[in-house]
Amino acid sequence: MAPKIFIDGEHGTTGLQIVSRLQDRTDIELMSMPAEQRRDADVRTKFLREADIAILCLPDDAAREAVALAADAGTRFIDASTAHRTNPDWTFGFAELSPGQAARIAGAQFVSNPGCYSTGAIALIAPLVAAGLLPADYPVTINAVSGYTGGGKQLIAQMDDAGHDDAVTAAYFAYALTLAHKHVPEIIAHTGIARRPVFTPAVGRFAQGMLVNVPLHLDLMTGNPSMADVHSVLEKHYAQGGVVSVVPLAESAALARLDPEELVGTNGMKLYVCGTEGAGQVNLVASLDNLGKGASGAAVQNLDLMIGA
Known part of the structure; x- marks a missing residue:
């Protein structure tokens, strides 16, 4: 079964770019909230918890909230905000940083995208x-x-x-x-x-x-x-x-x-x-x-x- 990917904040600059890179791929299932439900907290929570990986293209506080809503469901996260980039519990998403960093990213639940x-x-x-x-x-x-x-x-x-x-x-x-x-x-x-x-x-x-x-x-x-x-x-x-x-x-x-x-x-x-x-x-x-x-x-x-x- 193809992994389910949810982009939380898909209509921002970074989110739109990610969608354009992923929309034609057949090895993943790209989840998308209907535009009219974007502000519905319950629907957003459902998408976050059902996703295999959630990519967060959000302000810092909203990114922290998203993690709190779905981390216990086993959802894995890639956070494009500043919120977790210095958090030792998150793997820094720069694969070329040091030997073994790519493997650490591959196995992580929480990955922070660099600025x-x-x-x-x-x-x-x-x-x-x-x-x-x-x-x-x-x-x-x-x-x-x-x-x-x-x-x-x-x-x-x-x-x-x-x-x-x-x-x-x-x-x-x-x-x-x-x-x-x-x-x-x-x-x-x-x-x-x-x-x-x-x-x-x-x-x-x-x-x-x-x-x-x-x-x-x-x-x-x-x-x-x-x-x-x-x-x-x-x-x-x-x-x-x-x-x-x-x-x-x-x-x-x-x-x-x-x-x-x-x-x-x-x-x-x-x-x-x-x-x-x-x-x-x-x-x-x-x-x-x-x-x-x-x-x-x-x-x-x-x-x-x-x-x-």
Whole structure:
């Protein structure tokens, strides 16, 4: 019997993307609440409890409520909200994080989907910390730009509709200027860094895509490594290939620019090691689709692990 999958919050940006990825599959049964019953708490509870796996595309409090309604029924969860990303009872849904992580996701009842920015940041930082190359107390700086779909329906309306009451007309804007972005706790929790990073996210006037930059001073790293040393650690960590790939140094060196939209419509992520060998600095860049590996694509990747697809 095909596993029953219920997307709670299927009409939001992430939910719609997940539905589009799953609707034609024959190896699962995709459950969908009738639109007129979306606000019926009893119907929602019934769907949650009957599902084999519920994918939560909800605000944090609603996600916690959904788990409370159906965890005792044996329902397994993939939570795309921020609610459980640092909860030790939940498995972090970044399969490439460390050896055995994919197997842990496959066997878990509770899986927390990473945030889009944190997916890129963790992919770049965690292997360097694990290898001892990046000290845990290094003063990490993260700069990133995302397509505006990452802000959900409200920001999409503000960017697309010039007549919106709170329309955004800028071509590009930085935000989270208080340095308290919601992805920071999971970045700390899943990279092994001990010092809170300075994280400056931004949004560009393009729908999807993302670049996450982590600039590093090599002389502040263990053993004053070369760019090639840094690249080697990342390449070894992601040697299995597949979703995350490390771009060869020569290819990165030949680039005049990086396009945040290069992976739009895909579920992959590319990691670049940029700079000039011998100059003492390196700029690590993760490129991904904020709605692919950064959200909906990651949820489907985790779902496939959990059902053995």
